[in-house]
Amino acid sequence: MSQFDFLKPKSRQIEFEQFDDRILTFVLERERSFLTCISCGGCTATCSAGKLTSFNIRKIGLSLRRGNINDLSDEVQKCMFCGKCTLVCPRDINIRNVVLLIKKRIAQLETEKAL
């Protein structure tokens, strides 16, 4: 299928049983502006890392809010921190801080062996 440039979307089902807000609350406590995200995808369109790999910053925001943190740890590593997303964000969200906080929280959870 991919040869024909079709996307093969993954299941979009949200597992509410697996809802894990440990990272989300950590981020929201420290970066309130993330609340105003409208998932417009401007950040993803401009992303430097997104041009090199399948990194999708909008998707990170979505997984974060859906409490789906399993893939987050690998995905968020790909961010290069250049700050273009923060610059284009129409809601002035401090996305660099969001990424840094996610990384920090994951590191915390890993040291606590809670992830």
Added chain:
Amino acid sequence: MENIISIPFLVGMIYLFGVLIFRCIKWISGLSKFDKIRLFKSITGRRLFLSIKETFMEALLHRKIFRKNPVLGYMHMSLAFGWFLLIVVGHLETMIAEHSLFVPFHKAVFFRYYEGSGDFFLSGFFAFLMDFLLLFVLSGLLFAIVKRFRKRLFGLRRTTRLKSGDKIALTSLWLIFPLRLLAESTTAAIYHNGGFLTSGVGFLIDFTGNPAILYYPFWMAYSLSLGFFFVALPNSRYMHIPTEVVFIFMRNAGIRLKKQNDSYTDVQVFSCSRCGICLDKCQLSVAGIDDSQSVYLLKNIRNKNLSDEKLFNCQMCGRCQIDCPVGIETIELRTVQRIESTREYNSSYDYLIQETATKADVVYFAGCMTHLTPRVVSSMKKIFGTAGENVWFMDEEKAPCCGRPLMLAGQYEAARKLIENNSRMILDSGAHTLVVSCPICYKVFKEDYKLPDVEVVFHAQYINELIDSGRLLVDINGLRMVYHDPCELGRGMGMYEEPRRLLGRLGEVVQMKDEKEYAYCCGGSLGNIKISGEERKLLRNQALGAYESYSPDILVTACPKCKKTFAAGRKMKVLDIAEVVAGAIPANFAQIAESSFEKQDIDTFAPYMPC
């Protein structure tokens, strides 16, 4: 019984020296092996004299504070240098009176207590000199007290908040000299001697009644205030007095901050006098942020209660570092703390693959930020095209970031991965020059990339070279231009003149009050990770307001990030240097270049061009 007076002083003194020796041993043993060798070499060689001279000029005379504000400088100098002279002259006096080269320390400090009736060679001269020095110190003390209540007179808008330890030390320091005056005056009153000051005050004391009753209490109080100050010193901000000497010696030995905390960071932290000069320089106060400035960073590191909120809430613009009278590397120090704070979660960037490099003479790296200002990119392309340069636009389609934003966030190890990747690409291209149009990239390329045989130039430099060699011609646009110094280029890399020289070819560059090293930050800095969009706007408006008052035709900057930030302010037209130059290239010159003339042909055409 007589000696009981000197006990508080001696106890304080012994405690202080004990702590200082312990600290010094801890600091020196905490240095790396190479740093220890450096330090040893510097104190055995010629550099020892340089260090001593600097200690004298900065720690005693406070030359840097004098330059900033003479009244503030006088206050510091009279207290430090005056006290120093009191100790030295007091010792000389005791030596002469005792006819001995070795006098116990407390004997010299309480000389007038032990030798009140003193009549010896030059005693009149010494009485005058010591009184004069005491008056000198007391005048500084008066300034210090006035400064507590009227700081604006000293050119300061803000001073630091004091801890209780600081308050104890401050009070005892303030009491030392008035008590010394009273004690010496009582002696003068009893023996009817003393210099112009002590005899005068002594006369007043004599007038009030029996000075002999006051004799012991005053001398005891003086000794107690000294003792208190010495005991309070190691745990207060006054620890900066001895530490600054260590700092000067280490700095002159060539010891630099590492990418992790070591004892040199400790020395810098303890050298901070919390004078608060950095507070006034910091633009964050415009946005109401007043707990993350450099002085509080240093205080928090020292007290080991630094929070991420404060650590990352800094523009890293370097305005505080310029005016620091001690010369503390505030920005580097903060970077080290960020590295320590984020060490556990560096990325590996496994997805980076080696792209094939294109062979070229010149590599152009636009950088992430430049890609958000497409006109800078097109201007650079026009300039390259006009000059007929064989250039490879490295990150036209895709390329990793330069690594500087990661470094600013403290992710040093992650940044190294990007640096390795980019370095290989640049070296593979076989280019002799790397042109960068973003100061953020420029700093990291210059400082952290190891690119042998590749010259890293900023676009302003590169364009100047092109014009100098006749490969590019520009018309005069006759505009009044305000040039905004980007933090990373100006304070970060020390490049102030090159962009001004380039703009000077085109029109008039307005001279301003706050420019070059005192230039404002645009507010958009990548260094700050915590600041909100609203707060950034306040910082931006401060800078824009200052530039507006010169009513320029255009605001020119050399950084795409600054351009983007200022443009959003919608106060005036903002252009990058590259855009200004591209706009000033004569139209027919561009045609000649586009019609694929050989480089030599352009050179022969050049003299006939209008310029």
